[in-house]
Amino acid sequence: xxxxxxxxxxxxxxxxxxxxxxxxxxxxxxxxxxxxxxxxxxxxxxxxxxxxxxxxxxxxxxxxxxxxxxxxxxxxxxxxxxxxxxxxxxxxxxxxxxxxxxxxxxxxxxxxxxxxxxxxxxxxxxxxxxxxxxxxxxxxxxxxxxxxxxxxxxxxxxxxxxxxxxxxxxxxxxxxxxxxxxxxxxxxxxxxxxxxxxxxxxxxxxxxxxxxxxxxxxxxxxxxxxxxxxxxxxxxxxxxxxxxxxxxxxxxxxxxxxxxxxxxxxxxxxxxxxxxxxxxxxxxxxxxxxxxxxxxxxxxxxxxxxxxxxxxxxxxxxxxxxxxxxxxxxxxxxxxxxxxxxxxxxxxxxxxxxxxxxxxxxxxxxxxxxxxxxxxxxxxxxxxxxxxxxxxxxxxxxxxxxxxxxxxxxxxxxxxxxxxxxxxxxxxx
Amino acid sequence: xxxxxxxxxxxxxxxxxxxxxxxxxxxxxxxxxxxxxxxxxxxxxxxxxxxxxxxxxxxxxxxxxxxxxxxxxxxxxxxxxxxxxxxxxxxxxxxxxxxxxxxxxxxxxxxxxxxxxxxxxxxxxxxxxxxxxxxxxxxxxxxxxxxxxxxxxxxxxxxxx
Numbered sequence: 001x002x003x004x005x006x007x008x009x010x011x012x013x014x015x016x017x018x019x020x021x022x023x024x025x026x027x028x029x030x031x032x033x034x035x036x037x038x039x040x041x042x043x044x045x046x047x048x049x050x051x052x053x054x055x056x057x058x059x060x061x062x063x064x065x066x067x068x069x070x071x072x073x074x075x076x077x078x079x080x081x082x083x084x085x086x087x088x089x090x091x092x093x094x095x096x097x098x099x100x101x102x103x104x105x106x107x108x109x110x111x112x113x114x115x116x117x118x119x120x121x122x123x124x125x126x127x128x129x130x131x132x133x134x135x136x137x138x139x140x141x142x143x144x145x146x147x148x149x150x151x152x153x154x155x156x157x158x159x160x161x162x163x164x165x166x167x168x169x170x171x172x173x174x175x176x177x178x179x180x181x182x183x184x185x186x187x188x189x190x191x192x193x194x195x196x197x198x199x200x201x202x203x204x205x206x207x208x209x210x211x212x213x214x215x216x217x218x219x220x221x222x223x224x225x226x227x228x229x230x231x232x233x234x235x236x237x238x239x240x241x242x243x244x245x246x247x248x249x250x251x252x253x254x255x256x257x258x259x260x261x262x263x264x265x266x267x268x269x270x271x272x273x274x275x276x277x278x279x280x281x282x283x284x285x286x287x288x289x290x291x292x293x294x295x296x297x298x299x300x301x302x303x304x305x306x307x308x309x310x311x312x313x314x315x316x317x318x319x320x321x322x323x324x325x326x327x328x329x330x331x332x333x334x335x336x337x338x339x340x341x342x343x344x345x346x347x348x349x350x351x352x353x354x355x356x357x358x359x360x361x362x363x364x365x366x367x368x369x370x371x372x373x374x375x376x377x378x379x380x381x382x383x384x385x386x387x388x389x390x391x392x393x394x395x396x397x398x399x400x401x402x403x404x405x406x407x408x409x410x411x412x413x414x415x416x417x418x419x420x421x422x423x424x425x426x427x428x429x
Numbered sequence: 430x431x432x433x434x435x436x437x438x439x440x441x442x443x444x445x446x447x448x449x450x451x452x453x454x455x456x457x458x459x460x461x462x463x464x465x466x467x468x469x470x471x472x473x474x475x476x477x478x479x480x481x482x483x484x485x486x487x488x489x490x491x492x493x494x495x496x497x498x499x500x501x502x503x504x505x506x507x508x509x510x511x512x513x514x515x516x517x518x519x520x521x522x523x524x525x526x527x528x529x530x531x532x533x534x535x536x537x538x539x540x541x542x543x544x545x546x547x548x549x550x551x552x553x554x555x556x557x558x559x560x561x562x563x564x565x566x567x568x569x570x571x572x573x574x575x576x577x578x579x580x581x582x583x584x585x586x587x588x589x590x
Contacts, residue, residue: 095474186482186483186484187475187478187482187483187484188471188472188474188475188478188483188484188485189472189473189474189475189484190472190484190486190580191472191473191474191578191579191580191581192579192580192581192583192584192585193579193580193581193582193583193584194584195547195582195584214507216505217500217503217505217506217507220496220499220500220503220505221496221500224492224496224499225492225496329582331579331581335484336484344481344482347481347482348480348481348482351480351481351482351483351484351485351488352480352488354484355484355485355487355488356493359484359486360486360580360583360584360585360586361470361485361486361487361585361586361587363496363497363500365585366506366508366509366584366585366586366587367506367507367508367587369508369584369585370507370508370585370587371507373545373584377545
């Protein structure tokens, strides 16, 4: 056995990979995850398009922290911790809006859109030791942006975002390059949940093995609207890859027969749209050359960025992030991402395409949630201690329906959960 | 323009619909819809949105509604196989007026879903556009706007809300 811990068995010689089901049920394990993973890794906080103008803000919870994503009057996008530095109340109480200042309703301390403290009623009651600078709204230890995707990290010593993303940058580029003007989050957030451990959704989001079984109803729907699933088999065989992107990130990339709103027309989109799609595609060919244009337009991707960000660039682009409230319960948020310069008609088509499969009312996501919840209930049988994630372990080129992508996640997860805490000591020395 | 239906006539229709949905008589429910019916559930944070430019939870045209019913009555809609129990409370029914030949109706709902010994309650408002087809009133538009701020802990809308 090459590697073993209390959490995983990673026997590369035999070709066996097992995950201890305790990691899905144990409250102590979740406590460790909060410390070792969510307080250490880069966590997706939002997209810069959600705050397009100075003063625009969104308040939300990111990895358990109430935060404000705000574009300051200096146009800089910041993430501020939504708690008054005085006594703690949340200074931003709306979900979104535009503001010059955030005023705490408790004692009227006032902060500007950069988070600086600009007003304290009765300030003369404080001693000379009191400093407005020190009492500005706090931020996560690190905040950075990669091509519009804003991330935070609560560990001041963690590696920077660029290096953290590693090979995932190439795949974020394939999404970001879908517009010449930039991408935007479409209004409407899908806020839902699952009575299941968060790591089950990581696995599920790029699991190519479950498609035909869990999503049989979706393929039935495609048949009803005239999409030939035999073409699907041929397409998947012609181009598929599974890549370990480093740092626990992984992706599957493949072709599908159901069309993509980025310049991949199929008959179900309607003849009247064909010319527009051809024109879009010609423009992609000009910008990127035929090979990259083909990859952007005609291949689909399920990208998992460690630990809890999924970007699936499939029949539409969805951003999905999730966070464990309890070992057996997670909150999930999902958005649609679209080109800023997309026509209203294509944008409507994109959203329509999105809803056929994705989201808590779609023809696929509810069945995924059902399966994750079913696994979680199954774990009550503690006598069955381990789950198996061994598919394709001995293959040189694992296929879409193998489980390399999940093993990539689990190996990184296990490393962070088991490595001795020496980093800080080393730095101090 | 024909006279508006009475509230009682509209209530009869909504109560019948609720009973058919609670009893999983979805084929019969389809008979209550016009051929061009739409069924929408807007996102919880954009309740007044338009499905053409906002990401909805559900935005079915007539083809999709029929496909949804076929799936729900088949074996492979795992989220509803076995079927949830549901119980709908419809109240505060108001006939608001006319839109051309159609009738605008609103009502409040509380839909309880029972599954695996959990009870999840969907609370909100229906907005209907009803069409006169011969002697009958049929449903041309059906929009269920949730007051729940998120589908938590519901997780999904896997039945017809």
